[in-house]
Amino acid sequence: MIKANLILYHKKPIKTTDFVFFPITDYKQIPKLLSDISFKFQQWEFPSRSKQEPIIESLQKEFPNINWEEISLKFDQLGEIAILKLDPSCTSLSVRQRVGELILSRSLRLKAVLNKNDIIKGAERLYPIEYLAGEKIWQTWHQEYGVFIFVDLERAYFNPRLAEEHHRVAMSVKPGETILDLFTGVGSFALHCAKGSPCTIVAIDINPYAIDALQRSIKKNKLQGDIHSIIGDSRKILRLQDYFDRIIINLPQKSVKYLPYAAKLLKKGGIITFYQFILKFENPEEKIRKLISKNLAHINSYKELYIKVGRDVSPSRVQVNVDLQLF
Ligand SMILES: C[S@@+](CC[C@H](N)C(=O)[O-])C[C@H]1O[C@@H](n2cnc3c(N)ncnc32)[C@H](O)[C@@H]1O
Known part of the structure; x- marks a missing residue:
């Protein structure tokens, strides 16, 4: 029938x-x-x-004094955890918790709903997490393009909105490459690359919890490549020259500052992939080109392979994604 x-x-x-x-x-x-x-x-x-009544309609009935049209209820789903970014100034904790309960009640897959504060803190780039509903868990297995990533939201940076970039970079890796991931976090770029190709990756992060999460993911995934993880300050650790085929720099507040250092570590003809936040009003493409030429003034020549003005990171800033080949 x-x-x-x-x-x-x-x-x-x-x-x-x-x-x-x-x-x-x-x-x-x-x-x-x-x-x-x-x-x-x-x-x-x-x-x-x-x-089922849409969440916003339930909330409007329960809390008619709040203007729900102005509050974003969008959330990221990381494995079994939903992560919201509710504006704390507009609702009380009990209201935020009710939002969490309603989100939880609409999904069978979710076990917990958390809320993240906008203010990112410290070198580890962590944001305070508030518990809203469900189980009190901050750790989960998240999947991107078939890659398992262990996420520890309380103690190590992770952003699911980078999934496409992780995948794009991994797809361009050739077998046998030697790759350096300078700010690996929980190792997403490294895991994607090692899943897709028999390559060797050195993955560094200053946060031991991030490297601990990466170690768990290395064990869980069937990887073709080898990942060597290091805890430490990526600027101070390596005493190599002309060594890597590809270097990934993902510390978007100041990635461009690491370009001269990466250039020294890179083989001739190698590729640097980096991410940089730029103010929208500055004309991001023009601005990134200026920053590149300033920081690579000592390099004979380089070729832009890819420049993309990517996602909005705040109302005033965007992330620019760049691949450069250096000669
Ligand atoms: C934007 S996150 C990296 C995200 C990761 N690449 C991903 O795609 O999921 C930046 C990372 O840099 C690390 N970090 C900050 N300063 C560092 C330093 N000097 N040396 C090594 N790691 C550093 C932080 O602990 C954080 O995990």
Whole structure:
């Protein structure tokens, strides 16, 4: 009946002791279709499937004094955790927790709803996390393009909005490459690259919890490449020259400042992929070119392979994604 498009989906079937009655669109087709099954026709007033009320409507009813149209209820889903970014100035904790409960009640896959504060702190780039609803968990397995990433929201930076970039970079890696990920966090770039190619990656982060998470992910994924993880300050650790085929710099507040250092570590013809925040009003493409030429003034020549003005990181700033080949 489903294949023949005979079921009325907006109505609920009715169960009696001996029968299940399905709401159907055209009873004349049934005898032919169900010739080897016993059935009967009966008229019912089938109940409608109750559509869940949208969260915003429930909230408007419960808290009519709050202007919900102005509050973003968008959230990122990391494995079993939903992470919101609610404006703390506009709602009380109990209201925020009610938002969390409603989100939780709408999804079978979610176990916890958390709220993150906008203010990122320290070299580790952590933001304070507030518990809203469900289980009190801050750790989860997140999947991006089939790569498992262990996420520890309380203690190590992770942003699911970088998934496409992780994938794009990994897709351009050739077998046998030696790669350096200067600010690896929980190791997303490294894991994507090692999953896709037999390459060697050195992944550095100053935050031991981030490297701990990376170690767990290395064990969980079936990787083709090798990842060597290091805890420490990536500017101070390496005493190499002309060594890497590719270097990834993802510390977007100041990635450009690391360009001269990366240039020294890179082989001739190697690629630097970096991410930099730029103010929108500055004409991001023009601005990034200026910053590159200023920081690579000592390099003979380089070629822009890719410049993309990417996601908005705040109302005033965007992230610019760049691949450069140095000669
Ligand atoms: C934007 S996050 C990296 C995100 C990661 N690349 C990803 O795609 O998921 C920046 C990381 O740089 C690390 N970090 C900051 N300063 C550092 C330094 N001097 N040396 C090494 N790591 C550093 C932080 O601990 C943080 O994990």
